[in-house]
Amino acid sequence: MDIKAITIENFKGIREPVRVEFKPITLLFGPNSAGKSTIVQALHYVREILERNNVDADRSVGADESFDLGGFQNLVHNHDLTRKIRFKIEMSLDICDLPSFHTGNWKEDDPSAKGFFQEDVTHWDINQVVAINTCWIELEVKWSHLLGRPLLSSYATGFNDIHFATITCADDGKRVRISYINPDHRLKRDDDFDVIWDYYNDVVNEKIVGSGTDLNLLLTNPTVLPKWNRPLSIAEECFVEPPSDGPYQSLIQALEGYLSQLLVGPREVLTDALKKSRYIGPIRKTPPRDFMAVRSEDESRWASGLAAWDILYKSTASFVDDVSAWLSREDRLNAGYSLKMSRFKKLDMDGPLYRILASGEYLDEEISAQVESLPEEKQLILIDEKRRLEVLPQDIGIGISQLLPVVVGSLDKGTDILMIEQPELHIHPGLQVNLGDLFISQIPGMAKCFIIETHSEHLLLRLLRR
Numbered sequence: 001m002d003i004k005a006i007t008i009e010n011f012k013g014i015r016e017p018v019r020v021e022f023k024p025i026t027l028l029f030g031p032n033s034a035g036k037s038t039i040v041q042a043l044h045y046v047r048e049i050l051e052r053n054n055v056d057a058d059r060s061v062g063a064d065e066s067f068d069l070g071g072f073q074n075l076v077h078n079h080d081l082t083r084k085i086r087f088k089i090e091m092s093l094d095i096c097d098l099p100s101f102h103t104g105n106w107k108e109d110d111p112s113a114k115g116f117f118q119e120d121v122t123h124w125d126i127n128q129v130v131a132i133n134t135c136w137i138e139l140e141v142k143w144s145h146l147l148g149r150p151l152l153s154s155y156a157t158g159f160n161d162i163h164f165a166t167i168t169c170a171d172d173g174k175r176v177r178i179s180y181i182n183p184d185h186r187l188k189r190d191d192d193f194d195v196i197w198d199y200y201n202d203v204v205n206e207k208i209v210g211s212g213t214d215l216n217l218l219l220t221n222p223t224v225l226p227k228w229n230r231p232l233s234i235a236e237e238c239f240v241e242p243p244s245d246g247p248y249q250s251l252i253q254a255l256e257g258y259l260s261q262l263l264v265g266p267r268e269v270l271t272d273a274l275k276k277s278r279y280i281g282p283i284r285k286t287p288p289r290d291f292m293a294v295r296s297e298d299e300s301r302w303a304s305g306l307a308a309w310d311i312l313y314k315s316t317a318s319f320v321d322d323v324s325a326w327l328s329r330e331d332r333l334n335a336g337y338s339l340k341m342s343r344f345k346k347l348d349m350d351g352p353l354y355r356i357l358a359s360g361e362y363l364d365e366e367i368s369a370q371v372e373s374l375p376e377e378k379q380l381i382l383i384d385e386k387r388r389l390e391v392l393p394q395d396i397g398i399g400i401s402q403l404l405p406v407v408v409g410s411l412d413k414g415t416d417i418l419m420i421e422q423p424e425l426h427i428h429p430g431l432q433v434n435l436g437d438l439f440i441s442q443i444p445g446m447a448k449c450f451i452i453e454t455h456s457e458h459l460l461l462r463l464l465r466r
Contacts, residue, residue: 024448050225101261147172203252
């Protein structure tokens with residue numbers, strides 16, 4: 001799990017900066033309307049900004065219509081448009097590297113670099129240059145009176161707890177620029193080679209750009225948010241006049257490549273992590289009797305729990321067996337029910353094939369092939385373990401339909417961050433206790449993170465006991 005903490009300021013009920021550190025299992029406890037859901041909503045809003053540049057979000061890509069953020073005016077603290085919403089998201093880079101950005105084929109783009117490039121202008125990989133263990137992104141959203149709408153006004157990154165650089169824009173969203181690069185944040189390969197500043201000093205015109213905290217390194221990027229999977233592009237007016245010889249263009253591309261890795265790279269790492277998050281809302285739906293799994297994955301269906309049923313209908317038999325074991329075994333949830341996926345062939349009862357099968361006549365290879373080609377349907381069956389009775393999800397208490405999405409989400413290998421509101425809903429205390437063991441079982445190596453908003457003292461006590 002890459003995300004380690006989030007700091008929230010001026011968002012909903014939170015005014016002063018509040019830092020929430022995430023562990024493999026993070027429980028959010030508190031009275032009603034104390035702000036527990038605010039943490040989950042903040043992660044949804046950050047994802048909307050990073051993935052869709054949507055700073056006035058109402059709906060979220062990770063939830064259905066039941067999850068409504070309400071837009072910036074509803075999200076900013078006290079609905080005060082003079083305030084700025086700020087988020088700082090801290091990430092670990094222990095299990096991933098910053099992506100590299102190459103802004104062009106330097107040898108072909110710059111004829112003067114031929115025969116010179118490989119020896120004197122080497123594009124070092126930042127991941128090899130310095131040990132970067134952690135990084136962070138800071139976002140600032142404010143209301144623009146010029147535009148009459150909210151605006152992402154600042155985007156900053158830092159490494160190993162030290163601020164590296166900031167991108168800002170004017171109040172109308174234009175003049176996007178790198179307004180700060182930390183001169184003391186030296187990313188060095190050795191004592192004699194400074195990755196960023198050697199290239200920067202060779203090509204940037206400080207008389208135009210300035211220096212220190214009053215930097216004006218203009219970018220051609222249209223917004224403060226760096227484009228996904230695209231390198232930064234510095235405006236031509238920021239550079240010195242090109243020399244008559246030497247690898248001038250290659251130096252510019254090297255500088256843009258490094259700045260992209262250190263400014264765009266963290267955004268890609270964080271966006272990838274948030275794309276692997278799933279949100280299960282406080283009220284899960286029971287699938288209808290004629291339920292059919294959607295053909296294309298729709299993660300917004302997790303909010304209602306229906307995505308869990310989609311996964312079961314499309315998953316392997318072994319995954320269904322795993323879910324069944326967690327539901328039924330006495331040393332696990334012990335819910336009293338197991339699962340079975342029944343498979344059916346659809347057959348036209350007025351057709352000749354049905355008449356042949358009904359008559360019991362010999363089936364030749366052609367008929368067997370026709371039977372094999374018939375469309376298949378599935379039906380998820382719950383088995384009452386005490387009475388050995390097969391039932392449908394619609395025919396039992398609502399608690400199992402509330403529980404099953406939590407189990408599927410916990411076991412799903414494609415989910416890195418699972419956000420759950422009230423996993424204990426409509427289930428008895430014994431099941432609530434056993435949920436703690438389910439969550440614990442899925443975090444070896446800290447590969448998965450659970451963010452759980454709950455009122456269940458039983459769940460808390462089991463985690464304390466373990």
